[in-house]
Amino acid sequence: MIEMKRVGMETLDSMVEKVFAEQDIDHFGSIVETKKEKIAIGAYLDKKLVGGIVADKEYQTIHVSLLVITQDARGLSIGSKMLQEIETIAKEKGIIHITLTTRSYQAVDFYKKNGYTVFATLEDMPIEGVTKHYFDKRLK
Known part of the structure; x- marks a missing residue:
């Protein structure tokens, strides 16, 4: 039965790692990657933390999970500078894609202005009346 x-996730971790390792070996002939990496960058204005970006590196992809700027620091290109910093790190690590998501009321035009392309949208996500936009920027 x-x-x-x-x-908790810690209960599943070793089983999940084993399954993914087996999949790597079956598909690639060896284990491709065992280490995920979290990248976090703070943006400071006059020594005050006014923004941050958090991203997860896995294989040859970085996914930006968070980009935030305080209201009083908007309009100073801080967001673009944080994305550029992530892109610099990505290029150093041989990353092919950077992905991220945003909601319809957040930063759709900002990401387009920074060279990101919408590859999917999902209406009523995470709540009715909101559209979630999925973005990608190919580096290679």
Whole structure:
């Protein structure tokens, strides 16, 4: 009999790593990557933290999971500078794609202005009346 239990991620970690390693070996002939990396950068204006960007590197992709700027620091190109910093790191690491998402009321035009392309949209996500936009920037 199959039984479902709610568990913490640490309970699943070793099983998940083993399955993905087996998939790597089956598909690529060896384990491609064992280390994910979290990248976090703070933006400071006059020694005050006014913005931040958080990204996850996995294989040859970086996914930006967070980009935020305080209201009083907007319009100073801080967001563009943070994206450029992530792109510099990405190029140093041989990254092919940078992906990110934003909601319809947030920064759609900002990401387009910075060279990101919408590859998908999902209406009523995460709540009715909001559209989630999925972006990609190919570096190679």
